[in-house]
Amino acid sequence: MHLPRALWPGRELSMPGKTRKPSFKPYTGPAGGWGSAKSVNQILRHERVYIEGAKTLIEQNRPKGFACVSCAWAKPAKPHALEFCENGAKATAWEITPKRVGAEFFAQHRLSELEQWSDYELEAQGRLTEPLRWDAGSDRYLPVSWEQAFAEIGAELRALDPQSAVFYASGRASLETAYLWALMARLYGNNNLPDSSNMCHESTSVGLAQSIGVPVGTCTLEDFNQTDCILFFGQNVGSNSPRLLHDLQQAARRGVPIITFNPLKERGLERFRNPQSPLQMLGAPATRISSQYHAVKAGGDTAAILGISKVLLDLDDRARAAGEPRVLDVDFIATHTQGFEAYADCVRGTGWNEIEAASGLSRAALTEAASVYAKADKVIGVYGMGLTQHRLGVQNVHMITNLLLLRGMIGKPGAGVCPVRGHSNVQGQRTVGITEKPEMVPNDKLRELYGFEPPMRKGLNTVEACEGMLDGSVRAFLSLGGNFMRAIPDTQVMEPAWRRLRLSVQIATKLNRSHVIHGEIAYLLPCLGRIDIDRQSGVEQVVSVEDSTGCMHGSRGQVEPPGPLVKSEPAIVAGIAQATLAANPNIDWVAWSSDYSKIRDAIAATYPEIFHGFNDRLWEPGGFHRPLPARERRWKTDSQKANFFAPQSLDTDPDMPLDARTQVLRLITLRSNDQFNTTVYGYDDRFRGIVGTRMVLLMNIADIERLGLATGALVTASTWAHDGITREICGLRVVAYDIPSGCCAGYYPELNALIPLWHHAQASKVPAAKSIPVRIRAAS
Structure with a gap:
């Protein structure tokens, strides 16, 4: 199968009407500082919300305010003067924004043009301001009443086999909406509930549950105040969770070593100037963040962690022989873990040549990191998608947990494992039932509360939903937010399959590509955003979210809705449910969508251990924390112990055969400073010195020369694979960058077309977007 070379390059604009010639100049400033302040000022002016935006931002992530709609980092009990970041x-x-999209916009633009x-x-x-239905004759979205939209969607769903419909959820939706969405899908008859976690941290949910019995991290903000060492793997804090920089800065100022492993030198992990510090803004030196920075090769994290473990075992052997205090926490290992001996045998049996080749780091560098870790008493292991989005991403999660278990760093104050989740409330949605795995759902409670038999057949995750579209078994796709078509891998393969859907329903705040590529019958349903004031029956409602540290927070809208026809997410879900499902005497969809406190009562009844007294605890300072047995050294694993896992391979992306590796690079997809997930705010990436374009390929200068290329040259990247499908993107401009030899990097989601659907993590099926085998050639 051969696919077109061209992607959808679009017109690359920094701001509407202002085309700019791409330029590349290294950025020398810190994260934060005046660059951040200028960027915030620019976006407020550009969106024409300078006054209202400034007022709204004061309430962001504050008590009785609203939870940020971008990242999921924790909200402190005592917030800073301004508790928001640049992104x-x-x-x-x-x-x-005051800009609006309604029927008049689509009267001017066919969807074929918008593509x-x-x-x-x-x-x-x-x-978006009004409900719309795609009209095949005019190729436009035309207005439709809510009543008609609900009735037609319900009729289509009732005519389908329940196993053929998918109910996707992005990380934006509240706990209340996610609970209704999951319940509706199960009442309909399936567990086809993929969500954005399937594309990022599902490796965490699988790996941590196997290692320590919980699917989420064990750290709170208070742990960052007590820790004396932080190990940081594969996460770009400066762009993806900048508020975490406050906690890292405070730790660094206390002299806490922060040891970073990341292929690219990200500015936020190097130095930070706090925009809320007058002294720093007036010229005081920026804070050094990382005390050690190790540019690990893409796919080399397992090898790096194994190398650190090897040093620790050697140090422990020496301490034992000399009668000195042990380096390993042998009492913890003996009492609380199993699998140590097999892991230790693997570590001891692996040679340094192999470790150095797979990690791209020297024995001396790994010894330096291990020596600091060995002396620390309270250590936090922080990681992001740089660990999870690999073929052996679950193994990576096991490995960082192994490293912490060696020294008893799970279940003690100031220590623990800390996966940094991406989208706000993506973790919370899983907590209230958005999962394809029936064993993760309290089915007995659902039977008791709602008098139905929950489906026990495993549902479809993201990759499996895509496979279902390709083979025709998926006929309907309902999306609660998000931009699925751009977020998934293999986009050139998937778009034709997406068009063959019988029904596509998009609940959204803004227009995106998933709306202009559509099924045979397509609806675009505008919903309130989290920042909009949500009035139901004249009463303002509040919603709730879970942050990356497992704390639940209330969120209250601050601005007037974009139009009178825009409905809340709970009201839309309730409308679809009523039109689709048989009446259930135990469920009052109207009451739930009119008073969200009733939904929270239902959540508390379904998940009493986590959400007891939900409404009463909604506004606790800093949020209320979900129970985490691993924090108390109670292990909800099959063995009732914390488990060590020996790695199956040092290379976490073993798709490339050895004889091809001199010509094939490992492509890392990443986000710019001017985007969050699939949302692109502009075409500048300040921290990487890229202006006016996203069609770039960051390469090591040695690879540029070895492949006979030149800085600034246009190249084509093609995936190295043997499945008969040609995947390539042309028009990428080469930028020389400080990245390990053999690796290259480019922007997500533009380069998702290079990720084969089958190139995903074992066990979790997370697309392996951090190490894609590609060939690079000069553009013809």
Whole structure:
């Protein structure tokens, strides 16, 4: 199968009407500082919300305010004067923009035309204001009443085999909406509930559950105040969770060593100037964040961690022989773990040559890191998608947990494992039932509360939903937010399959590519955003979210809705449910969508251990924390112990045969400073010195020369695979960058077309977007 070379390049604009010639100049400033302040000022002016936006931002992530709609980092009990970051401000301005998209917009633009627009241009048109249905004759979205939309969607769903419908959820939806969405799907008859976690941290949910018995991290913000060492793997804090920089800065100022493993030198992990510090803004030196920075090769994290473990075992052997205090926490290992001997045998049996080749790091560098870790008493292991989005991503999660278990760093204050989740509430949605795995759902409670038999057949995750579209078994796709078509891998393969769907329903705040590529019958349903004031029956409602540390928070809208026809997410879900499902005497969809406290009562009844007294605890300072047995050294694993896992391979992306590796590079997809997930706010990446374009390929200068290329040259990247499908993207501009030899990097989601659908993590099926085998050639 051969696919077109061209992607949808669109028109690359920094701001509408201002085309700019791409330029590349190294950025020398810190994260934060005046660059951040200038960027916030620019987005507020650009979205024409300078006054209203400034007022709204004051309430962001604050008590009785609203939870940020971008990242999921924790909200402190005692917030800073301004509890938002640069990208959080961009997300807020993007959502409260006065720009609107209704029927008049689509009267001017056919969808075939909009398919040629860039992601930036589509979302930049503004907020959706009325329910719309695609009309095949005119190739336009036309207005439809809510009643008609619900009735027609319900009729289509009732006519389908329940196993053929998918109910996708992005990380944006509240706990209340997610609970209704999951319940509706199960009442309909399936567990086809993929969500954005399937594309990022499902490796965490699988790996941590196997290692320590919980699917989430064990750290709170208070742990960052007590720790004396932080190990940081594969996460770009400066762009993806900048508020975490406050905690890292405070730790660094206390002299806490922060040891970073990341292929690229990300500015936020190097130095930070706090925009809320007058002294720093007036010229005081920026804070050094990482005390050690190790540029690990893409796919080399397992090898790096095994190398550190090897040093620790050697240090422990020496200490034992000398009668000195042990380096390993042998009492913890004996009492609380199993599998140590097999792991230790694997570590001892692996040679340094193999470790250095797979990690791209020297024995001396790994010894330096291990020596600091060995002396620390309270250590936090932080990681992001740089560990999870690999073929052996679950193994990576096991490995960082192994490293912490060696020294008893799980279940003690100031220590623990800390996966940094991406989208706000993506973790919370899983907590209240968004999962394809029936064993993760309290089915007995659902039977008791709602008098139905929950489906026990495993549902479809993201990759499996895509496979179902390709083979025709998936006929309907309902999306609670998100931009599925751009977030998934193999986009050139998937778009034709997406068009063959019988039904596509999109609940959204703004226009994106998943809306202009559509099924035979397609609806675009505008919903309130989290920052909008949500009035039901004249009463303002509040919603709730879970942050990355497992704390639940209330969130209250601050601005007037974009239009009178825009409905809340709970009201839309309730409308579809009523039109689709048989009446259930135990469920009052109208009451739930009119008073969200009743939904929270239902959540508390379904998950009493986590959400007891939900409404009463909604506004606790800093949020209320979900129970985490591993924090108390209670292990909810099959063995009732914390488990060590020996790695099956040092190379976490073993798809490339040895004889091809001199010509094939490992492509890392990453986000710019001017985006959050699939939302692109502009075409500049300040921290990487890239202006006016996203069609770039960051390469090591040695690889550029070895492949006979030149800095600034246009190249084509093609996936190295033997499945008969040609995947390639042309028009990428080479940028020389500090990245390990043999690796290259480019932007997500533009380069998702290079990720084969089958190139995913074993066990979790997370797309392996951090190590894609590609060939690079000069553009013809």
